[in-house]
Amino acid sequence: MTFNPRKLPTVLTSQELIDKAFRKASKVTGRNKKEKSLNKLSTISNVLESYFSRIVSEHPSYDNLAPFYREMVDAVVGLGQLKKSLAALQWANSMTQKIISRGIRKIKGGQNPETVLKEVYGRIASVIEQIDYELRFLNEAKQKMREIPTLSNDFTAVFAGYPNVGKSSIVSVISTVKPEIASYPFTTKKIYVGYIAGSKRIQVIDTPGLLDRPIEKRNRIEKRAILALKHLADVIVFVIDPTEICGFELEKQLSLLSEIKSQFDIPIIEIYSKSDLHDKRDRLSVSIYTENGIDELVRILKNMAESKSDDVTGND
Template sequence: MIFEKINTVQTSEELLDKAFRRATRAMSGKNITGRKTAIEANESMMLTAGNILTDNLKNIVRRFPTFENLPPFYYELADVVVGVDDMRKSLSRLDWASAKIHEVTRDHVGKIRRARDPLPVRKQCFGRLSSIMRSIDKDLIFLNESRNKLRKLPSVNDEPTIVVAGYPNIGKSSFVTKVTGATPEIASYPFTTKGVSIGHFFVGNDRYQVMDTPGLLDRPMSERNEIELQAITALKNLDAVVLFIIDATETCGYEIEDQKRMLEEVRKEFKLPVLVVANKADLPQFRDLDFVDMKMSTATEEGIEEVTSTLIEMVKKAIAEKEVVEENEIMDDY
C-alpha cells in the first residue's frame, strides 16, 4: 500500500531527547584535559545532535509520498482525509527546519573553535536547536495524525474494477463472494462503519477487482455529507464500471421507485458505465423491470456468470476508450 512506508512521526520533544542523549553518549569516555579536548568534545556533541535531528526530519519528509505522483484515486482520498495542501505545508516546514538546524550547527561549530569556554556556545546551540524543533511541533503532530489516517485507507489496486452499488440487503456482498470465490477482504475506510469489501478474480492472466462500499453507495446522495461525496468522487478515478443491483422483489425493504431514483443519482454522479442487474430472480415476488439490463440470483448463482462476463467486456471497452482519449491528448500537446 502506498502509505505503509510512513513510520510513526515523533514529537519535537521525543526527537530532541533522542538527539541530546546520543550527543551525551558521543561525549562520554572522552578524556578532556584542556581547552582543545573540551572544544573537540563539545563540537562532537553539537554535530551529533544536529545530524540526528536533520536526518530524522529528512526521513520523515522522504517517507511521505510525492503527492503529484499519487494515483488520482489516492490523491483525492488523501485530500479528503487530511488535506494534501496542509500536508505539503507541514512537510515544507520540516524541510526548512532541517536546513536551519544544519546551518545553526555549522555556525556554532565555527564559534566554539574561537571560544575560550566551549560550554556556553554548546548550550546556546542546543537552545537554538530546541527552539527550531518546537516551532514545528504542531507540524510533527499533524503529520503523525495524517500518517495514522492514511495508513487506514483501503488497499485498492490500479487494475480493472467493478464497483457494486445499490441499497442494503439486495445481495451485493453475496455477489462479491460468488464472483471472487472466497470471502472478500474487508479494508478499513474512513467514511464507512463496515469497511470496503474487496475481492479479486482472474480471467486468463488479467486480474479484476470487485468492490462493495457499504455506507457510500447504498443510500441516496442527498443523505450524504460533503466528505462522503468527495470519497465517492475518488472512486471515479479508477478504471471501473458500476454494477447497480436492483432488488426486484422489494424484500430488501426498499421500493422499486426508490431504488430507481438512486440508480439515476449514481449515473449522474459517476459518469462511468453502469450495468443494471435485477437480483433475486429465484423468488416468486420477482418482477421483470423495463429499465434493467440483466437478471440474476446470488442465491442460486443463476445469471452470475453472464453478468460477470458482461461487466468484463464493459470495463475492457472503457479502458480502451480512455487510452484513445489519452493518446489524442498527448498528440494535441505536440
C-alpha cells in the same frame, strides 16, 4: 504511484526529538573540550538530518498520488496542512543545520566551546519547538491515514444499489470467496474488496453504506468518499431487486440509479437480482441460488477489463 498508508512513519513530538538528539550527543567524547564539543555538534547534525530526511522521504509525493488516494488523504487529514507540515520539517532541517555550522565555525575560531554549545542547544531546541504542531499533526495524520484502504490498479467494478438488494451476495459469488475487508476512513464504513482472476484481474468493490442511498442525504465526508470512488471505478454494477423484498420500492431504486448515472461519468451495468423470485428479463437477471446470469455478468466484466487494457491512453 503506489501508496501504502500503513507504511507512513511515526513522528516524535518536539520534546522527544530534542531529547533524542541531545541524548546521543551526551554520549560523545573527545580528547579535549574543543574536540568533544565539535563531536557533539556533528552528532546532533547527523541525528537531525537523518531524522527529518527519513520522515519526509517516507511520505509519498502527494501531488503525484493517484486521484483516489489524493481525495482520500484530503478528506481524512487535509492535503494543504499535510504539505505545510512536511515543508516545516524541511525548514527545521535547514535551520538546525545552519545553527550547527555556525556553532562549529565559532568553536574552530577559538570561542569557548561550552558557551557555544549551550547557545547552539538553545537555538536548536527553539527551532524544533516551533514545529511542535506540525510534528503532532503528522503523527495524527499517520493514524488517520492508516484507515485508507490499499487498492490495486486493476480494472475495478464498484457495486451500488439499495441495502438488501443482494450486492454482497453477488460480490461473494463472482469474486474471491473471502473479500478483504478494509475500513473506510469513516467511523462505520467498510470497503470489501474481492478479485476475479483471469488474464486481466478484476477488482470488485462492495461499499456498504456509500452507494446505497440518495447522495444528497450524505454528510460531507461521505460525499467525498463517493467522489473518491469515481476515480477508482471503471464500471459500476447497479443492482436492482425488482421483488422489493429488500424493502425499497422499485421506483425508489430506479431513482437512485438515475442519480448515480448523473454523478458518475463511467459505464453502468444494470442488473436485477433474485431472478429465482421473479420473471423480469428486460435487464440481465442474476440469482445467487440458481446461478442464473452469474456467468454472463462475469463475462461482461471480463470483456470490459480486456478492452480497457487495450486502451493505451487509460485513465487514472
